[in-house]
Amino acid sequence: xxxxxxxxxxxxxxxxxxxxxxxxxxxxxxxxxxxxxxxxxxxxxxxxxxxxxxxxxxxxxxxxxxxxxxxxxxxxxxxxxxxxxxxxxxxxxxxxxxxxxxxxxxxxxxxxx
Amino acid sequence: xxxxxxxxxxxxxxxxxxxxxxxxxxxxxxxxxxxxxxxxxxxxxxxxxxxxxxxxxxxxxxxxxxxxxxxxxxxxxxxxxxxxxxxxxxxxxxxxxxxxxxxxxxxxxxxxxxx
Numbered sequence: 660x661x662x663x664x665x666x667x668x669x670x671x672x673x674x675x676x677x678x679x680x681x682x683x684x685x686x687x688x689x690x691x692x693x694x695x696x697x698x699x700x701x702x703x704x705x706x707x708x709x710x711x712x713x714x715x716x717x718x719x720x721x722x723x724x725x726x727x728x729x730x731x732x733x734x735x736x737x738x739x740x741x742x743x744x745x746x747x748x749x750x751x752x753x754x755x756x757x758x759x760x761x762x763x764x765x766x767x768x769x770x771x772x
Numbered sequence: 773x774x775x776x777x778x779x780x781x782x783x784x785x786x787x788x789x790x791x792x793x794x795x796x797x798x799x800x801x802x803x804x805x806x807x808x809x810x811x812x813x814x815x816x817x818x819x820x821x822x823x824x825x826x827x828x829x830x831x832x833x834x835x836x837x838x839x840x841x842x843x844x845x846x847x848x849x850x851x852x853x854x855x856x857x858x859x860x861x862x863x864x865x866x867x868x869x870x871x872x873x874x875x876x877x878x879x880x881x882x883x884x885x886x887x
Contacts (some may be wrong), residue, residue, distance in 0.1 A: 761818070
């Protein structure tokens, strides 16, 4: 069964460093998403991506964040200068269409020290 | 403010019983509704989707939607200890512009099935 994959599973970085989180969405899906979940809190939408451009972004997704689809399979989230409060689980998801089921990857646990 | 509300629990049910999980949402224009299961430290796993009023059954799971009351529920029949997890209600709500919808999650209800 096709699934969303994410790497790395755990990333530890120092405050102010750049990190890139990687995702491979399900191959026939057209919409891609990033969410984050701070420990003990709810899953929060960050950004959606369709047709090689951002379709929506939340207030959390400020200028420190960017997304890219560098090739036909990968979808990346970059945080330019990490802050302590960026420590969270980051989930990638994909769907066949808008308002369709979204399937989540296993997540990347980001720890900023 | 677009919200999805769930009782955080914990909800404890004995093995074999029916677990009933509820969710309300604020946006009357919401299009689609999902239940995800999340084990501790893991990612949300889609278990049910529902798009129109009424009931939808899949195995031991039944999702119920009432758009007039802005209410979604999930019933788990014959609950098993392996069902112990946090259940997240997620609603596709109107976002920034016309035709724009994004998934908004509730905080989740923690279910504990007692053997």
